[in-house]
Amino acid sequence: MHILAVDPVPWARAQMAGTLAFHIVLVPLGVSWAAMTLIANYKAIRHDDEAALLLAQRWSRYMAVTFAVGAVTGTVLSFEFGLLWPRFMGQWGEAFGVPFAFEGLFFFTEAVFVSIYIFGWKRLRPWPHFWTGVPIVIAGIGGSASVVAANAWMNSPSGFTRNSAGDIVDVDPWRVIFNDAMPLMAAHMIIAAYVVGGFLIGSVYAVGMLRGRRDRYHRLGFLIPFTVASIAIPIQMGVGDSLARWVYNNQPIKFAAIELVPETSSDVPETLFGHLNDDGTVSGGIEIPGLASWLSDPTDGTATVVQGLDTVPADERPTTREVNVVHLAWDVMVGLGTLLFLLALWYAAAWLFRRDMPRSRPFLWVASAAGVLAVIAMEAGWVVSEVGRQPWIVYELTKVQDAATANTGVWITTLVIAALYVGLGVTTILVLRGMSRRAREAADVKDTEVPYGPDIEIPQPPVPVP
């Protein structure tokens, strides 16, 4: 058994990171797809639009599949809190856990109304049916706000009192949920859900248009999500900027990692790419003089002082490798975000001057890549937040290594889970593609094989029923 005994901490981190990275792709779909479906549904009722109706009906079914997969990966996460981080949960569960109680409430609501909405297509009149979709949108926003509240609490723990032994003796749930980091972090994630969901769904129809499917159905399938994402992306940049400034003020070491600042100084350059060496020097990359200082506090301009990594002991800040990961992830997130913003501008300009979306193939090529790019940007942003917090699991109170399980067999579960998730990812895409293909072939909507859907007619038994 001793050969199989491996330090669990890196494996626990890898497993948590991997399963969260998977789950976070499903989140935007769970949060924003319902809103886009309702837009299509609204158009369908208002303008008696057959194509919009078909789109809304199909989307509601695809949404149910991603929701079911999200239920499975979410269940795994709730196991992992205990299996990988028992000491964290044992010590902090009574505070950290509170937002999840509300997340559970929103998740229940979302599950029931997804079901009602799908059942309702043929059983409710158009407007009442439309309104049964609204709780899905609200629950999606509430649910992600709750989960992000828990994550924000790890960055700015508050709302609890500890005794001299370090045990929590009193909890103020309100302060736990609405901790300092929560409003901006939650806003950033919820808007990200609309950016990613919009570009991701839009990109599927952009591919369809490139393949020559330029009917009204595909056009709407592109226009609705792409417009939502294009509206969300400039807002996202504003919120992201405020959040970066919050980090500058409240988590200076994370900020130093983001901006690659080894020593405290003013007139700090914005370094694009490049990396930190173990001796505290920065090499490579393109430096834009003074920009990092200026962005941190425009009123003081380049005179703004940015705290360096060396102001805290080495074991209380991210390692050199982690700093480089954070910095690269930051560049990727900001870079891709800017690219998507430019794409949205292109789209907006076409509407402004020609009253139509850009028809050129280059636009559709970029648009069909936009979904994947948005997912990468979101994953990168999440890496900035999580790796930038290292080595802390609860900022400046508990370290990750002190929170992990002592179980030496974690590496086995990590490998098994990794293999399973590859299968789960492939399954999800295959199921969605299969549904889409069958829908195209059948050309009319049936309640076929949908989770949470109504009873379907299945072939009658060989023996006739009297």
Added chain:
Amino acid sequence: MSTAAAVVLFVGVTAYAVFGGADFGAGFWDLTAGGTRPGARPREVIDHSIGPVWEANHVWLIFTFVVLWTCFPEAYASITLTLFVPLTIAAVGIVFRGASFAFRKAVFRTRDRRNFGAAFAISSVIVPYCMGAVAGGIASGRVPAGGKAGDAWDSWVNPTSILGGVLAVCVVAYLAAVYLVWDAHRLGDEPMVEYFRRRAVGAGLASGIVAFAGIFVLAADADYVFDGLKSRALPLVILSAVCGVGTLWLLHRRQRRGARLGAIAAVASVVVAWGVAQWDYMLPESLTVEDAAAPSGTIGAVLVATGLAVVLILPAFGLLYTLDQRDALAESES
């Protein structure tokens, strides 16, 4: 207040046993349905029955975990540290099950379908076994207090855990068979009604025999819970036995609706009896509910969330049920 949190916790456990259990049990019948041709029709009925709620019932498991780690964090840490192996197998099994159930529908070659079907069915049996084993480990006092790890193997490979695991598999199979009788009836498929009726009776008898044998296992291996079952939990044990026997009789008489309710009552009262029997311990004889409980602020928040859930979600479930029973508008208007 800690009592209220413990009650909420057990409501979650019971709901998962009754709703999630039936989903797992359907997988058991899928596994035992036989070869491709004779098993085709039962599998169709099972698919049809699970399809609409695909993996949604894990909501109850998540709910249970959330209440446990928020209101009783020390117990949660001890349980997950000690019972790492069966809990991990259960988590892996849940992913396996969810993915392979979907995959079976996505692929069209018979051999692929059979492989994914087998993965779905086998994991449907392993997960409830592990859950039952976890319950057995806790009930027999093998999980220590203080967020510490107990024995990694003995905690789930022991008489009470084996009893718990086998009983869980029997009980979910029984529940599922009773539900499937109802589903087959709704499909108007009388041969399948008879098929699952026979299996419901068989699984019901098996559950009863295992439960009876369990009395001796608990007497030897889990004193505290055994004493509890003989005293404060005795009414629930009797209720469960009466419901179980009554359900068998109703099944025999082909009273399907009553049988369904009877089966739910029989299973729910067994789960609640376990909770009452180990009262007032969270982890028998090492950690009481009161000592394990989080500060009142936390429990208050969880109770508020639970109350909101009851107020908001019960009416929604009512609406869903009504819609399910209502004929499609399109059909009624044409």
